[in-house]
Amino acid sequence: MRSTSRVLRTAAIYVVLLAGAVITLAPFLLSAMTAFKTPQQFAQQPALAAPDPWTVENIVTLFAGPAGFGRALGVTVLMAAFILVFQIVFSIMAAYAFARVDFPGREALFWVYLATLMVPAVVLVVPLYLMMVQLGLRDTFWGLVLPFSFGSPYAIFLLREYFRGIPQDLVDAARLDGASTLDILVEVVVPLSRPIIATLVLITAVSQWNSFLWPLVITSGDTWRVTTVATASLQSQYNGNWTVVMTATTLAIVPLVVLFLVFPKHLVRSITISGFR
Template sequence: MTKRVLLYLTLAAGAFVSVFPYLLVVLTAVKTQAQLSSTAPWLPPLPPTAANLTEMLAGDFPRYVLNTALMTLALTAGQLVFTTFAAYAFARLRFRGRDVLFWLYVATMMVPSAVTMIPLFLIMRELGLVNTWYGLLAPYVLGTPYGIFLMRQFFKGLPAGLEEAARIDGAGPLAILVRIMLPLCRPALGTLAIITVISSWNSFLWPLIITSGDETKVITVAIATLKSGIGVDYNLMMAGSLIALAPMVAVFIFFQKHIVRSVALTGLK
């Protein structure tokens, strides 16, 4: 009983530490400037106000949410399509230099993304893609080393006999991938989709560098611009953060079973 009590106390403490920042976001978003300066951050306001949320939704912030949603949708679709093709080629097709090329590509994961931002920006500038949707999406829509590595390892775990039987029946590589492999890879595809959605929705550094207009501005950049030269409006920043956080919470609520299942990817049942 003592061990069980200690276990639950530890879990409760960990849960509180994890949830507390989100609680502060909610409480600050429904406070006025006077309430924020006169009460402790963790105390609820009396009465709460929706003025901050209304002000954010009445301006251009909904456009930035839509821009972020479109960017996330495009990046997720591109990742799933191009990553799957590349991973299948590295896992199943035989060509000269396959393994060397794959491990060289995976080795780029050791390079911090901040190091490549300036070269990427210079490339986009020479191509005339600064402050455009093409420049925003191009570096990541065709796949990432982590996504290709994840899908390749899953493909390699599938029985080779399935492909051999399909080849005997006259199926080509594309038919094998689409009709046999992809239905078996739904757990891995779900994992890749969830990771891509979260990383794309929270992306900040690259959108900050490559975009400058409202047509392509995303919510992370929009929230950062609420900081003025004379101070920070924490109420509006937290209201914007609460709006930005809501879709991710919805994703977790609706797909939590798949998220938990995808943590430990398994092969065929």
């Protein structure tokens, strides 16, 4: 009886997991299938039916038409790469200062800075927008990236806790060998912190690639439009042509799928640490 109940419990767990997987993957499968259908096929065939015949007409329309989706992809790559590099660099430097450098008010300043995590991001949109307007950076690349380039409270918190776990003896030994603070950070701390840095790289890359609200607010034309905003505008631009919209959606998630396939362990670790909040 005990073995039977265990088998039934295991079977029930797998059924629930399978149902969850189907519910999660169905929208992505629907998007990918629709991307290779004509509008007529989309209207006449079942939603999850394979395209018959397959067509790349939607991709041609998306890149050759007035949507400017190719430029939006390029802007998104440039924005995400810029913010990723600068946010990780500044977060590492700030986290090391909070973890290993003694200066007056260090703990108080850290907790005050960390308290900004409690402020909803949407509350900061209007002040940031007014600042960018005053600086003349509205609808520019710098206005798009600067507010998120100088570190992240969440990243600094994680890195600080990880840096504090590095044995002090290693830092002291490097200092006795004549290493400066920057040398210790670059040659000792960073190499020992590769797992957490790789995790933060993935978290930052995914969050910036999916960024929508700030690019929508700070940009107004096609020049610095990102993929999320471009995809949203397609719904009105193509007047309900869902095959083109689904093509844009599918292309927008391809880089994230590639990240998952190339770095599955780090991505799972990032989900465990962050919960993708």
